[in-house]
Amino acid sequence: MRPSSIFILLAVAVLLLHHHLLPGVEASVEKACRDAANRSRKINYDFCVAELRPYPGSQVADQKWLAVIAATLTKDKATRASDKVKGLLANTSDTKTKKCLESCESIYEDLLSDLKTSILAIKGGRLGDAKTHLSAAVDAPSTCEQGFEELKVPSPLNKVDSDLTQISTIALAFTNMLG
16 A cells, blocks of 8 residues: 555544544534434524524534534623613613613623623533523523513513523533533
8 A cells, every 4th residue: 555545544534533433523503403402392493503503613613612602692692682771771761661671781781791701611611600600691581571571561672582591591501411
């Protein structure tokens, strides 16, 4: 066998071993979303794939990086929700609605802090810390919505909060799958 043939054969063998034997390597978006949806009925597979697939690097990410991506997407959605609340506050005169929005603003500020911490914790392998902060992220949108329900005011944040709950649930599920 020629040296170039041996090199090619060796390179193919290394790639195959790397792909099939190393944990977390085979973590396509579709597989990760399917695994998460199979573990929790709260996770919508189609939403999961639609949110993660377009994210740069997601198609080649391992399970740990997919958890980071999902937590980052959660932070992005929480930032947009916080911005929406601030915009609504600036244009709302109804006292009940204003009170609810102020409560949501505070909830989202805490949430953004939790999400920054959770991303760093996933990257650093501190999964317990990440899970704690992501669990708070899962609960935050419903806490915001409760204020509107209690004061019998229609929420202008239903869709935002629903999407935020879904992506944070996905981020928590991906992190739980790491161990």
